[in-house]
Amino acid sequence: MLQVQTLTKTFGERTAVDRASFSVDQPRMIGVIGRSGAGKSTLLRMLNRLSDASSGTILFNGRDITALKGAERRKWQSRCAMIFQQFNLVPRMDVVSNVLHGTLNRRSTLATMFNLYPTEDIHHAIEILDRLGIADxxxxxxxxxxxxxxxxxxxxxxxxxxxAVILADEPIASLDPMNAQIVMEALRRIHEEDDRMVIANLHTLDTARRYCDRVIGMRDGRIVFDGTPEQLTTGVARDIYGAGADFSEAATSTEIATLDRTDAERLKAGALA
Known part of the structure; x- marks a missing residue:
């Protein structure tokens, strides 16, 4: 389905993504991990064509995505939806209207100006909200x-x-553990029930292991790991993050159980001190 071939993005003398290559043969849920500045967000922005690649190609079902321009590029951005850490909603607009903004690429300019939506689109938006548990x-x-x-x-x-593809750029970075779990479970259900490819940038190893079928690790713009969650050992994680022997997965955990366990260990240590 998706082939990324020696994809590179430079900003002046700095290389944000350096000859990244990977392929996905069927809809998967993929987690991309790495420390801040590793190139994760730049990679997703190139996949969505929010940012142009300096070199390399992106093929989706054999079509060269990097060559698309104008209307064809906008059509691809409809087929490759982007979810951001900052939500990018219109704060003073009602929820259902924000959801209906997902149809803007296929609506006329006049309908967009007057905020006119077909009844079936409104019903569909509410159905999706209900599916995500927030129709109320x-x-x-x-x-x-x-x-x-x-x-x-x-x-x-x-x-x-x-x-066909959902890209999520740090979708849980600003959320508390409970909401982070709810959001990740929603993305996982969408992948499984709709057979959609989901690629999510993540900071934490436990989240990648729990929800993803495959994990890609980036360091300094390069892909340094591409494997299953089971292959993502603590030693591999140290290499991805460029960390030393004192690297602790618990310190980056978003899983409630891990956090509870860590807090309990701290309390126990304090009592013994």
Whole structure:
């Protein structure tokens, strides 16, 4: 389905992504991990064509995505939906209207100007919100929702595009552990139930292991690991993050059970001190 061949992005003398290559033969849920500045976000932006590659190619079902321009490029961005860490919602607009913005690429300029939506699109938006457990929030302003709810609205907006690929750029980085779990479970269900490819940039190893079929590790713009969650050992993680022997996975955990266990160990250590 997806082939990335020696994809490179430079900013002046700095190379953000350095000859990245990987292929995906069927819809998978893929986690991309690495420390800040490793090139994860730049990679996703090139896949979505928000950013142009300096060199290399992206092929989807044999079509050269890097060569698309104008309307064809916008069509690809509808088929390859992007979810951002900052949600990118319109705060003062109601939730269902934010979700309906996922149809903008296929609506006329006049309909967009007057905020006109077909009844079937409105019903579909509410169905998607119901699927994500937030249909009761549909009439509220987006700014009135919690961070986790807003991220689910962003996921609903992406689903309105009916994409073949969903790219999620640090979708849980600004969320508490409970909401992070809800959002990741939603993305996993979408992958499994809709047979959609999901590629998510993640900071934490436990999240990648729990929700992803495959993990790609990036360091200094290069792919240094590409394997199964089971192959992502602590030693491999040290290499990806450029960490020493004192590297602790618990320090980067978003899993509630791990956090509870870590807190308990700290309390025990304090009691023995």
């Amino acid at each position: 929030q549909a009439p509220k302003r987006a700014e009135a929702l919690s961070g986790g709810q807003q991220q689910r609205v962003a996921i609903a907006r992406a689903l309105m595009q009916d994409p």
